[in-house]
Amino acid sequence: MSFLRYLRKINTQLQLPTRLERQFSNAGTKSAILQYEKDPQPQFTDTETQRLLQSMTQMQLDKVFRKRTVPDNDNEIKFMTTEQLENEFVKMIEKAKHQLQMPPVVKVKQDTERxxxxxxxxxxxxxxxxxxxxxxxxxxxxxxxxxxxxxxxxxxxxPLETQKRMNQLYFPLKGRTFHTPRMFSEQEYLQRCLDDHKYEFVLDRLTVQYEPYELDFHQISAQVFQHLNESKEFDQLRSTRHFGPMAFFYAWHHCIDDLLYDMIRRDYLQNAVELIALSYKLHNVPVEFRKTISELDALQPTPEKRALNQLLSSLKSKEEHEGIQQEIQTAIGKAESDFAADEISLKFIEAYIASEHALKKVQLELAVQTLKEINLEKLQLYHGLKKAHGMHAS
Amino acid sequence: MAVRLLQKSIAQVYSNTILNQFGSSANVLPVTPYTISYRNTSFFNKLPADEIWRGVTAVSNAGKKRGRGKGSGKKIAKDLNKGQTIGLGKKNVIWPGLNAPIVRGNDLIRQQKLPECLDREKHIINLRDSMGRFRMMRLSPIDRGWSGTKIPGRSIGPPDTVGEEYDFFDTRVLENKIVFIMKGNMGRKRRYSVLSITGNGNGLGGFATAKAPEVRTALRKSKNRAGQKLMNINLCENRTIFHDFYTGFGKTKIFVCKKPDGYGLICHRAIQTICKVIGIKDLYAKIEGSTNLQHIVKAFFIGLLQQKSYQNISDVTNFHIVEYQKEKNGFTEIKAIPHSTSKIPNKNHVIDLAQYVLEKRNVLRKKAIPTFYLHSKGHNLFVTKQERFRNHETVRLYKSLHGK
Structure with a gap:
């Protein structure tokens, strides 16, 4: 126990210079590319971190299964029984999970002569x-x-370079080329892609062209994430496999505030809590977050379950939807458990904003305030509607 | 005259051979060259020039009645003899007896060269130009029909406004032919029959045939009649049909397939035109049996109108209807849910939807016949020799793009 305390002490001492460094880097982000100073892999592959990242990524099926250019776009129309359809939905969720598998964040591998x-x-x-x-x-x-x-x-x-080349020669990976694509070799082209906000495209190609332990992978992905932090187009990566590494990157480098603001603004409060928790976890901040997370988990389904429920609800014909409670919920977009979850999350987020870890305090406070007002209105409407339909307000 | 000429020539050939046999040249008279005509009769020497000329450019009366010689109105060939007379040519020469009298008064006229006439050449060229040149009717490529300057496939504009407006409509001719009927007093009477289709490109379409003694009238009549016979055709996603179907009329059988976005219209040209007018963009159709145009049109329309909605099929069969979308990485979208969910069969044996909509017909899909030289000795050698060049093209392309 004393050892842990000692570690924390060291950590708090260490945090000061890093934050100074970060502020400095914020002034000219383009010039300085952030790097993982120690091996991030144990923290990243940790079960708890993975769960937080997956939850933050969400599973919006229409985004995961969006229209793409494929060689064969023939659609097949089939008959199916209810049972078959339910099995199909489960398979689809599995597929979506596979699609959202995050590329690992590991340290740069050094070449050693053996x-x-x-x-x-x-x-x-x-x-x-x-x-x-x-x-x-x-x-x-x-x-x-x-x-x-x-x-x-x-x-x-x-050496690693030769090894990669020989692998590509004998067992070619589809999409990987021997020559570095100009998009990555020349800054001008990459900058153009980033300015057009083609983040997913760049990251997808990066994942194909490089191995996650390569220095180029780290540098380019860091550049993309930093550009993203400035343009604030986080929603582009939501429900893609790059959202997790992105959130991890921000949490690691103490710059979660913009992403947090975006999450609050879009009313993804649980995700906001998870992001703060991740940052606490990575930097060993002595704040108890696991309780809040478990409370929220009890109240809200996991992204997979949510997606599956959404699919299954489409199976029911209109008559089966008839419950008035359901109707009110769909009209407002929130159920009773959601309101409860929001309250818990808001408490946690406000505590974070009040603490010394938050940097863009005013902005975040304003966002929270606006959300609170909207939520209050929705809650009043919810109760009012319930009363009007003669149901007991709980 | 001709008979005499022949006798003379035979006699001469005979005398020549005799002389050659005896080998003596002392008594031989000089032989003047003769043109020997072996054909005694031909239309060249039986008919006068104008009749021969008419035979080339015109059609007989009987032929005209049968509809022959449609091009006779056009100038196909030019009469190059016009403006030229024997004896008068480039060199302005007086030939007594040919282009001038031999004796004028008491003078004997001699052959004489006159100064060249410069206007003559110009005059002839002017004459030839005035005859008109044969020229193809020029049509903008957009306005062209199925073939050349023929009417089928061409657009003839929206139907005329009679009471209702035909905004955004377009009419296309599908068939234009000559038909005959027998009349009591006039006998065989000729008329033009036109089949055309009109539509607004958004699910409305109608077709009609009309006959008239004039092409133009027939076109107008059929266009306006088609406008009066509009039918509403439901389009799937505003671009294709709802499901594959089989349809037929008379001896014409058509198998029509639904196709994904961007596929285009791969079918008979008449079906293509109909689809364009109605607003169908992606479809494949195969015609079996007769390709009678009127039957194709009727069969296709019957097929389009007899399509079933997903909800309808689902209600009848009590199955869910889903669409497996490859472009969305296998996303399964529910298209219809049966009205009464209690009746949904729980068994896992599900009928094939393609079989259901094609009414248990199996489409014959022929295997492509391999080329005759496949696996022959020479071809195998060729393939082995070519193997080392197989990636060159892609590499060259890559290099030209990346400059390496």
């Missing part, structure tokens, strides 16, 4: 290097052995 043997006898046998690749079928890219025999007779494991 020599297997030095054979001076083979020196100048040839005036070129020889690369040997194990092309056994079914190996993982990282497990594939690639070794190089140098001109001076040294046999060593190939």
């Amino acid at each position: 020599i297997i043997s030095k054979d001076p006898a083979l020196k100048d046998f040839q005036n070129t290097k020889f690369v040997f690749t194990d092309i056994t079928y079914g190996l993982r890219q990282s497990d594939r052995k690639v070794v190089v025999r140098d001109v001076d007779g040294t046999l060593s494991y190939a």
Whole structure:
């Protein structure tokens, strides 16, 4: 326990300079690209973090399954029984989950020279290097052995670049090219993409072209996220696989306020709480957030469940929707549990704004105030409607 | 005259051979060259020029009655003889006996060169130009029909306003042909029959045939009649049909398939035109049997009108109808839910919707016949030789794009 306290103490001491650094970087974000100073992987792959990120990503099915350009766009019309349709919906949710699988955030892998043997006898046998690749079928890219025999007779494991190239040569990955696409090699082109707000396109291509442990991957993704933080087009990445890494990036680098503001403005209060909780978790801030999160979880369904319910509700014919309570809920867009959840989340968010961690306090306070007023109106309307229909107001 | 000429020539050939046999040249008279005509009779020497000329450019009376020689009104060939007479040419020469009398008064006229007449050439060219040139009727490519300057496939504008307005309507001719009937006093009487279709490109369409002795009248009549016979056709997503269907009329059988956005109209040209006028953009249709145009049109319209709505099919079969959308990565959208949910069968045996809408017909899908040289020795050799170049094109394209 004392050890933990000691760690926290160190952490608080450490936070001061980092924040100063961040403020400095905020002044000229374009010049400085933020980097993960230590390995983010253990924090990122942690179950709790993953759950928070998934919940923040949401699962808006019409966004996950949006229209894309495909070689075959033929639609198939089928008969189905209710049972089959329900199974189909479950499958669709599985598919959506697969689509939303986040690319991992790991540290940059350093190239180390690993020599297997030095054979001076083979020196100048040839005036070129020889690369040997194990092309056994079914190996993982990282497990594939690639070794190089140098001109001076040294046999060593190939550097990462060569390894990637050989993998691409024998087992090409669709969409990955040998030459770096100009979009990534030339800043001018990347900047144009970013200015057009084609964030998802850039990130998708980045994920295909690079491995997550490459330096370029880190630098370009950081650049995209920083640009996004300025343009505030967060909604573009919502319900895509890049939302999680983006939120993680902001939480790690102490710049969640803009995203938080966007979430409050769009009435995604639970997500806002989760974002704050993530930031607390990453920086070991001594605030108890797990209780609030579990309370909220009890009140609100997970994104997957919500999506499945939405699908299943379309299955019911109009007569089955008849419950007046349901009708009121759909008219207002909120149920009783939502109002309760909002109250808990607002309390948590206000506590955050009041604390020293929030930077854009005035803006956030205003957003919260506006939301509160709207919520109050909705609540009054909700109760009024219930009364009018002769139901007990709880 | 001709017979005599032939006798003479035979006699000459005979005498020549005899002389050659004896080999003596002392008594031989000089032989003047003769043009030998072996054909004694032909229309060239039987008919006068104007009749021959008419035979080239005109049609016989009987032919005209049968509708032949439609191009006879146009100038097909030019009479290059016009303005030219024998004896008068480029060089202005007096030939006594040919273009001048031999004796004038007491003088004998001699052959004589006169100064060149410069206007003659110009005069002939002017004459030829005035005859008119054969020229194809020029049509803007947009206005063209199915073939050349023929009317079928061409637009003839919206129906005339009679009571109601036909805004945004367009009429297209599908068939234009000559038909005959027998009349008591006039005998075989010729008329033009025109089949045309009109529509507003948004689900309204109508077709009609009309006959008239003049093409123009027939076109107008059929256009206006089509405007009076409009039918409402429901379009799926405002671009295609609701489901595949089979339809027929007479010996014409049509299989029509619903197609995704951007597919286009892959079907008979008449069906294409109908679809364009009605507002269908994506469809595939295959005609089996007779391609009688009137039957195609009737069959296609019957098929369009007999389509069932999803809700209707769902109510009858008690199944949900869903659409599996490949462009949305396999998103399954509910199209219709049966009216009475209690009756939904719980068994997992589901009938095929394609079978249901095609009324248990199976469309014959022929396999593509492989080319005759496939797997032949030469072709196999070619393929093995070509293999090493297989990626060159893409690499060249890549290099031209990226400059590396």
